[in-house]
Amino acid sequence: MDRQWWQKAVVYQIYCKSFCDSNGDGIGDLPGVMSKLPMLKELGVDCIWFTPIYVSPQVDGGYDVADYYRIDPVYGSMDEFKQMLDMAHSLGIRVVMDMVLNHSSDQCVWFQESRKSKDNPYRNYYIWQPPKADGSEPNNWGNYFREGNGSAWSFDETTGEYYLHQYCSKMPDMNWEYEPLRQELYKMLRWWLELGVDGFRLDVFTRIKKPAGFPDTTKKPDPQLDRNGFVMDGTMCQCREGIHEFIQEMHREVFGKYDCYTVGEGAGVTWENAAGFIDLRRKELDSVYHFQLTSRFAPTFTLEKYRQVQSKWAEQVSKDFWPTQYLSNHDLPRQVSRHGNDGVYRVEAAKLLGTLIHTMPGTPYVYQGEEIGMTNVKYESIADYQDCYTVGEYHSMVANGKDPDVALEALRPLSRDNARAPYQWNATENAGFTTGKPWLKPNLNYQELNLETDRAAGEQSVFAWYQKLIRMRKTEPAILDGDMQFWLEDHPQVLMYTRSCPEQTMLVIANKSGEQSTLQLPEALAGKQWKRLLANRTDLEASLDRPRALAPWEVEVYSMA
Ligand code: GLC
Ligand code: CA
Numbered sequence: 001m002d003r004q005w006w007q008k009a010v011v012y013q014i015y016c017k018s019f020c021d022s023n024g025d026g027i028g029d030l031p032g033v034m035s036k037l038p039m040l041k042e043l044g045v046d047c048i049w050f051t052p053i054y055v056s057p058q059v060d061g062g063y064d065v066a067d068y069y070r071i072d073p074v075y076g077s078m079d080e081f082k083q084m085l086d087m088a089h090s091l092g093i094r095v096v097m098d099m100v101l102n103h104s105s106d107q108c109v110w111f112q113e114s115r116k117s118k119d120n121p122y123r124n125y126y127i128w129q130p131p132k133a134d135g136s137e138p139n140n141w142g143n144y145f146r147e148g149n150g151s152a153w154s155f156d157e158t159t160g161e162y163y164l165h166q167y168c169s170k171m172p173d174m175n176w177e178y179e180p181l182r183q184e185l186y187k188m189l190r191w192w193l194e195l196g197v198d199g200f201r202l203d204v205f206t207r208i209k210k211p212a213g214f215p216d217t218t219k220k221p222d223p224q225l226d227r228n229g230f231v232m233d234g235t236m237c238q239c240r241e242g243i244h245e246f247i248q249e250m251h252r253e254v255f256g257k258y259d260c261y262t263v264g265e266g267a268g269v270t271w272e273n274a275a276g277f278i279d280l281r282r283k284e285l286d287s288v289y290h291f292q293l294t295s296r297f298a299p300t301f302t303l304e305k306y307r308q309v310q311s312k313w314a315e316q317v318s319k320d321f322w323p324t325q326y327l328s329n330h331d332l333p334r335q336v337s338r339h340g341n342d343g344v345y346r347v348e349a350a351k352l353l354g355t356l357i358h359t360m361p362g363t364p365y366v367y368q369g370e371e372i373g374m375t376n377v378k379y380e381s382i383a384d385y386q387d388c389y390t391v392g393e394y395h396s397m398v399a400n401g402k403d404p405d406v407a408l409e410a411l412r413p414l415s416r417d418n419a420r421a422p423y424q425w426n427a428t429e430n431a432g433f434t435t436g437k438p439w440l441k442p443n444l445n446y447q448e449l450n451l452e453t454d455r456a457a458g459e460q461s462v463f464a465w466y467q468k469l470i471r472m473r474k475t476e477p478a479i480l481d482g483d484m485q486f487w488l489e490d491h492p493q494v495l496m497y498t499r500s501c502p503e504q505t506m507l508v509i510a511n512k513s514g515e516q517s518t519l520q521l522p523e524a525l526a527g528k529q530w531k532r533l534l535a536n537r538t539d540l541e542a543s544l545d546r547p548r549a550l551a552p553w554e555v556e557v558y559s560m561a
Contacts, residue, residue, distance in 0.1 A: 001481055006199070006261040006286060006363060007322050008480060009046035010470050011096070013367045015330045016053050016075055017061065018422050021434035028422075028433070030076035030084050037087055039451075043371060043463070044470035047094040047261075049201050051330055053081075057107050059170045060145075060388055061330070061420070063098075063203060064105035068188045085196055094198035096261060101185055102204045103171045110184070111172050118159050124178040127164040129214065131155070138162055140216045142230035143169075146392035150230035164214075166207060166237060168388065176208045176246055186253040193254070199261030202285070206268045209243040211236060225396050238268040244276065247284040256283060263324060263363075264288040271312035280320040287363060289324040294332055296414055300339045303495055303512065307486045314361045314484040323362035327353055328370055333418040335367075337376035341514055341553060346373055346449075348553035351465045351536040352510050355555050358469035359499065359508050361484055369423055371466040372454040376418040377443045382408055386440050387416040424450035468534060476533070476559065478506040487525065493517045494550065498525070506533075507558040511550040520547040530558040 020032030030053070040048070052062035053075045062072070071081045088095050104111055113122035129138040141152035145168040148154065153162040154169040164173045175181055189200065217233040226232060255262055266288035269277060278288050292309045293301045301309075313323045327335040336342050340349025350373030358364045379385055382394050382404070390411050397407040417440060424446040425432030431446035443449070454461045473479050482499025493513040499506040507530060511517050521544055532542050534557040541548055544558070 001319060003319075003480060004261075004286070004322075005094075006047070006263075008473070009094070009363060010044065010358075010473060011047045011049055011263075011363060011365045012040055012043070012045040013049045013051070013329055013365060015051045015061075015368060015420060017051075017439065018420050018433070019368055020423060020425070021436065021438075024434060024436035025074070026434050026436040026438045027074050029074065030071070030080045034080075034084050034087055037084075037091055037093070040093065041091045042467070043366075044467055045093065045366065047096060047198065048088060049096045049263075049365075050098060052098045052100060052203075057105055057170070059105070060167065061416075063100050063167075064103075064107075064171045065100050066105040066107035067109075068104075069191065082195070089196070094261070096199040096201055096263070097192055097197050098203060099189065099200045100203040101174070102208050103165065103167060103173045106170045106172055110174075110181075114172075115156050115158055115163070118161075124175055125181045125184070126172045127175045127210065128159070128161045129153070129164070130161055137230075139214050140229055140231055141166075141214075141236060142226055142232035143167060144232060144234075145388050146225060146227070146232075146396040147388075150227040150232075150396070152230070164210070168392075173210070174208075176210075182246070182249065183253075186250060189250075189254045190257070193258045193260055198259075199263070199286075202262060202264045204267060205247070205264040205285075206239045206243065206266060207234075207237045208246060209237070209240040211240055224400055224402065225393060227396060227399060234267065239273060244282075244284065247277065248282070251283045251285075255285075262286045266290045271309065271316065274313070274323075275316060275321060278321060287322050287324050289326055289365070294327060296332075299413075303492065306495065307489060310360055310484070311486060317361045323360075324365060325357045325360045325362045326365035326367070327357060328367045328419060329365070330367070330419050331416050333413055333415070334374055334376045335370060336373050337418070338413070339512075342375040345514060345553045346375065347460075347462055348536050348551075348555075349373075350462045352512060352553050352555040354462070354466055354469055355508065355534065355557060356495070356510060358473065359479060359506065359557065361482075361499075364469075364473075366466065367419065369419075371463050372424070372449070372451050373462040374421075374424060374449065375443065375445065376413065377415075377421045377441070378412060379417070379441060384441055385415060385417050387420070390415040390417065426450050426452040465534075465536070472533065472557075476504060476506060477501055478504040478559070482506060487522050494519070496522075503561070505560045507560070508555070509550070509558075510555040511553060514552045516552060517550045518547055519544075519550045528560050530560055533557045533559050 017028050019028040021028050022031035054065045055067035055070045055072045056062045110122050110125045113120050114126045137151045137153040142150045143152040147168040217231050219231050219233040221231045262285045264285045269288050269290045335353050336350045340353050422433035422438050422442045427447045430438050431442040478499040478501050481501040485498050487496040495510045537554045
């Protein structure tokens with residue numbers, strides 16, 4: 001079947017701040033990225049997604065953008081950006097930029113103007129509301145970062161009104177109802193496409209449309225995290241009616257005019273409503289990544305849930321509907337720690353999880369460090385954490401009476417710093433990430449776990465496994481085109497599925513557990529000429545002809561032509 005480039009691609013996510021520092025200031029930068037592009041080429045990825053590298057006060061890791069037209073000097077100059085872009089392109093790697101269109105930094109000139117007076121031309125770029133009669137906030141919404149008194153509104157003395165911020169007071173929400181604001185954003189998006197970037201990852205795009213009249217939420221406060229009667233309720237501003245008009249307009253004004261890939265961060269997107277955003281015939285977005293398997297609130301997914309979610313998305317796959325596959329990113333814990341095993345079975349588990357991602361229908365995403373099986377960090381003190389979620393939630397919990405040690409213990413596994421700790425390049429000081437003082441402490445395990453030691457294992461390395469997975473996307477037709485079917489649907493430990501297209505049937509067997517299991521093929525699959533393509537335990541028996549043991553975290557991929 002004819003496929004779009006981004007359907008055939010593997011995307012690699014770079015969190016620039018933590019990737020590679022070239023000048024010893026402790027912060028990753030574009031020259032650092034350039035020095036590692038050959039490594040990404042070797043890995044085999046087709047596209048890079050850069051988390052925001054625009055000018056930013058870094059209240060939220062760059063998602064608070066102060067100037068949408070400039071690269072933050074800490075990462076490099078615009079010339080260096082163009083150099084990086086050319087270099088990537090010459091290696092056949094495309095570049096997708098993160099775009100934050102729901103809010104900006106309060107340092108953005110648009111907001112600086114907006115707050116000056118009620119009749120400033122930029123006033124309506126943001127969402128302003130008068131206080132209630134008693135002077136209090138316009139409603140009971142809480143902010144995501146648990147900042148200040150907990151409210152999603154901050155009072156601005158100059159004009160005597162409140163402005164809305166779903167995240168924190170330094171990240172005011174933009175007013176999409178106001179056409180000049182929308183045109184301003186479209187102009188900026190076109191500017192980046194003219195510069196040669198290949199697409200956008202759209203930050204929290206499902207939250208750009210707010211409910212008319214800003215009604216109170218009726219959700220009950222969370223006794224641990226909510227304070228002062230302000231309730232954090234993500235659904236108030238999520239997937240609201242009218243959002244599709246905005247996205248269709250953006251497609252008309254921007255995406256449709258270029259060869260440009262768009263992937264939305266789909267908070268609130270499920271298999272039920274996804275087509276509304278990503279059916280290509282609707283001319284909205286190309287794809288979206290959902291949270292149905294990665295919600296912050298469950299330690300990992302059950303196999304039952306995995307089968308259900310993946311089947312429901314897979315059912316809809318067509319030339320016009322294409323999912324994405326990922327288990328980690330800069331907002332989530334390391335996948336091997338959360339969904340796998342970061343102890344004795346770390347390498348096996350890293351390979352197993354990677355295999356799931358790369359053999360399910362959709363475009364696979366690799367988050368930096370995943371290709372060597374990097375793990376969660378465990379900082380001793382709250383002072384070592386930089387993630388505004390972790391810090392904000394910690395202070396809320398302590399204010400609500402939680403013991404500080406207990407609060408930290410509870411927040412550790414979920415902190416976004418797990419993913420943001422510096423890339424582990426080698427065993428030299430600071431993991432080879434910087435010659436200076438890193439902005440965030442490296443994981444203590446970097447001497448044993450780093451790219452160099454991983455690759456020293458040759459064919460057995462996690463890196464080599466990812467190379468194979470990425471190559472298979474080009475050589476095994478079933479990965480792109482195969483229908484997906486689960487087998488052993490009640491099995492508590494083993495995931496088994498086939499991908500079949502006319503040219504090939506692929507079979508994946510994965511023991512997603514730390515316990516040994518037994519493998520017995522269902523009758524319909526038994527007695528066939530299966531050829532083994534991949535196995536993370538090459539020391540164990542490969543035969544599928546009779547029941548046999550499956551080791552903890554064992555994964556195998558077979559093919560039948
Ligand atoms: C998205 C980003 C996250 C950021 C938030 C607010 O969820 O991935 O890092 O904090 O949006 O911009
Ligand atoms: Ca630097």
